[in-house]
Amino acid sequence: MRTAQNAYFAESPRQVPSSGKVGPPMLIVIAPADGRVVDTVPADTPDQVRDAVERLRDNSVLWRSLGVVGRVHWLNMLRNWLLDNHDGLVLLLGLETGKSETEAETEFALTIDALDHYRANAADFLGGKLPQAPMRPGAIMQLTIAQQASAVVGVIGPWTYPLALTMIDALPALVAGAAVIVKPSSQTPLTLRAVTAGWASLGAPAVFESVAGHDAGPAILDRVDYIRFTGSMETGKVVALRAAARLIPCCLDLGGKSAAVVLADADLGKTAASIALGGLANSGQNPNGIERVYVENAVYDAFVDKLVDEAAAFGPTLGEETGFAVMTSAKHIEFVRDQVRDALLKGATLRCGGAAVGHSFEPTVLADADPTMSVLTQQTLGPILPVVRVADAGEAFELALRTPAGPCISVWTADAAVGARAIGRFAPARVGVNDVSIHLAHPAPY
Incomplete structure (x- = not known):
């Protein structure tokens, strides 16, 4: 078992400043096991989300140009970072969700399993499609299927499995050549925040960011080119209608x-x-x-x-x-x-x-x-x-x-x-x- 190398995991719980100065709204993350404050996270405003999406859109051009091999290289680097920081991530996941060590460990393993799946199969998944037979007798045209990644994919994740379910959606988008902005649940934002910080610490192309806060989800829906949402049926209906209003594709993994x-x-x-x-x-x-x-x-x-x-x-x-x-x-x-x-x-x-x-x-x-x-x-x-x-x-x-x-x-x-x-x-x-x-x-x- 490897130990955490990222300084993020050495931080002690921080309290909301009480200086009386007006600052950005903060999310207070509470440990369900004992009610103590684990950390506080600045909530992103709609303008900050807009700036993040536009930044990702610009950076996605270089990311796509790397090709499958170049993108898989950075996924390999991410995998190594996750394993090097295994203990800290599992601890942090358990703290913010209340999961036992066994359950947090299982969720971490699911994340690695998904990463390995897309690393191993990326080339096959993104391979060109052979021309199709004419759609009617005597037709002179043939149909060829090509793939084009969306510039920016938004992933809105749940509090139930904040690491695994969010990464299972983010990884294929990254493999395909899209930039990804993730918005974890406001109850459990810390582990995903640590992972995107880890991606940045590797010197990887700046195409994977996280935002937080109750206003961040709607702001993502108003800016990205594709949305992936996991959550309740009630919220899923709102997401679907908002995506439809912009005529962007969405994929919903809803409860019930x-x-x-x-x-x-x-x-x-x-x-x-x-x-x-x-x-x-x-x-x-x-x-x-x-x-x-x-x-x-x-x-x-x-x-x-x-x-x-x-x-x-x-x-x-x-x-x-x-x-x-x-x-x-x-x-x-x-x-x-x-x-x-x-x-x-x-x-x-x-x-x-x-x-x-x-x-x-x-x-x-x-x-x-x-x-x-x-x-x-x-x-x-x-x-x-x-x-x-x-x-x-x-x-x-x-x-x-x-x-x-x-x-x-x-x-x-x-x-x-x-x-x-x-x-x-x-x-x-x-x-x-x-x-x-x-x-x-x-x-x-x-």
Whole structure:
């Protein structure tokens, strides 16, 4: 394991100046684990974002001229910097998100895995396309597909996985020859800020910058040539409309309520263990995590008993870690508590958990859940597994498709034909058959 070389990680937490002088607005980053101030970050104004985008636009010309080999060289340099600063980055990520060492380490590994993927495949991804056959008999024209990078790509990232999910979007844009401006969540801006500072410290072309603050997101939307957003469906609608108004392309990776469907012939032990992992890891703060479970009546009671056993035993991975994972904000703990309270008032049965413990929330299983409860209609991003009893597979599939549909659906069955049909029925969601989904694939060692 390598140690941090960047002086950023040696800084002690800074307080907001109290001199009384008027200065730029500041973001105060709070450690969810204990409530102390980790750092303060200047919030960028719309004018500062505009200047940053125009600077990146100018610099993108040189960046594109380097070609794939030249750009991959700088990605190799970034990879080395990330590994040299591994300990500091993992520590900083854990501080600002509240993630355990295991969870922060996993997110770092996902980032390296994504970097390796694009380094290894950049030339193939960007290779020219062969001319296509004429589109109609007798046509004298042929179609050739060419690729042209946008000058500046904006990436607006989430607080759930502020390093990995933002870098997974930024890296392909850099490989393609675009300059990138990233705007991490105002709750968790520090790790991405450190990474873009690391890029600058390498002497790399100035095509990768970060901005922060509540005004920075709209300002990015008003300036960039392409937008990549990860977050809630509500904010995603605003992003899409704003991009449409400028006629620029956008790609949205939105949350929702990913579902699991448990059929009567499923292996209940394996299914319960897997669904517990898919819904409770990182305190449920995973935009792809399972947030609702539909179970056929014939095995409902037996499955819930097994799920309760798994949830009650769910805990840290490393021996030296104790207690439940910390949630990223106290406000969100209250939101999760309200969902549980609403479910119980409307007839749900609390089978385990249900309470906040300090800065954490207990892994919770709610039986007898129904669609009138907010825990089934609003994204939770917490360690809550509501379980709905259904008559058969048809009812389960119908309910799983209802809004707010999530990005992932898993189907648990011993019938391969049923699983195959489910993949087509639930498209374009990512569908896992007897597996939570592809988003839980373990990253390769770095």
